[in-house]
Amino acid sequence: MAESKKVLYVISAVLLLSFSLGFAFEFGGGGPMVLYFPGGSLLSLKYINVPILDFSDFQSGVFAIGGYGYGGLPGKMSSGGYGFAGESEITKDGAKYKLEISGGYGGGYSNISFGPIGLIAGLGFGSFDIALSRKVNEDNTSLTDLKNGTLEGYIGANISYLSISGSLALALKISNFAELQAGAMVFAGYSIDGWQVNGKQLTGIIQNDYKFLLNYALYGGIGFGF
Template sequence: MFRKFRKASYVFAFLTTILVGFVGTTFGFNFGGGGPLVLFFPGGTVIGELKNLNVPIVNVGNFGDGILAVGGFGYGGVPGGLYSGGFGFGGEREYTTPDGTFKVSVGGGFGMGLKKINFDNISLFASLGFGGVDFSIAKKVNEGKTSLDDLKSGQLEGYLGASISYTTLSVGVGASLKISFVELSLGGIMFLGFSTDGWTVNGKKLTGVTDSSNLLLSYSLFGGVGFGF
């Protein structure tokens, strides 16, 4: 059930981004806007020992060792001086540890409400969203084995991994600068989520991980470029 909901939330965010981006480019930022988005999920911890990139095995301890994700956003005006829209993103990075090479991936999609306070060409904004975030971790195995015989024997080079999906609330704040039909935005987003299934491998529960992994408390920094007239 939750997997279907998360897939639907990603599709909703994608379609909303396209729709309100079209509205923004047609009517201007007073009515909406949309464009590309870049997020950075830093390394390090958030509270206590809870890691910002809360994955097993790979300990991303340094701020600069985080993951860069790319995506898009869009929003359109609704009555009451508010905006409704969505955003989505995805990114990955490889890490080398004493146990081998691991690829960590993050992706998500959200519908959101947005409130903007305008000061001429500068705006402050806050957003509240609901959607899903997925993390995965996979170990690189059988490196260099790329022959047909390796494929037949099941020893082909590739990745073996596990994933976790969170139903998530997002809270964002930021500022934007409008220059003609372009709007430059910077800010941060806090993600609070919970996973009912935990880490899984091919639909089966991954054993040996702590229950704290079911809780997501993470943040990202973001920059975006919106377009409108």
């Protein structure tokens, strides 16, 4: 995954947080959150939940860090968004592999309050990105390695999905300025280009098997407002 894309997600999360701090929770909120993408396959269906080229080794799942923010008028739909990025590494047959997941969404939210407890439902549109890479040339860190193209690094493939997301969460107001959220998200998407290597299609696979995304995550976060 390109570092610039990671930076973009982080900047988006910070901007959302900064924007949301100007609202009370009656008008909106925002803050950091942690997402967990379980490993394996949902309902034992192939290519469902993190379609990573038949890699079944990331059974421990992936944790991602992100941020969210939303704002609006009391009793009305709110608008906002969230972004996240995370990675997991494994060693298989002596080789190190890294799986990266990231995404960014904007959309609408509805908050039904029952005193200090709220039920928040959301629908968003954005992108969901997955990258799978292998570490090569470990400990080759010299200038000569750089010139010879044998420098330590990761080589891999990535896929991007146009995606929609749905979320449902419980929010507990712990003060006039803070609330806790816990919930689940579902992601569905379609990839136009499929798995890519430096902008070229990855060969040796049936690309259509990976064009559709169905993924889910559990998340928790803390929001701030005043």
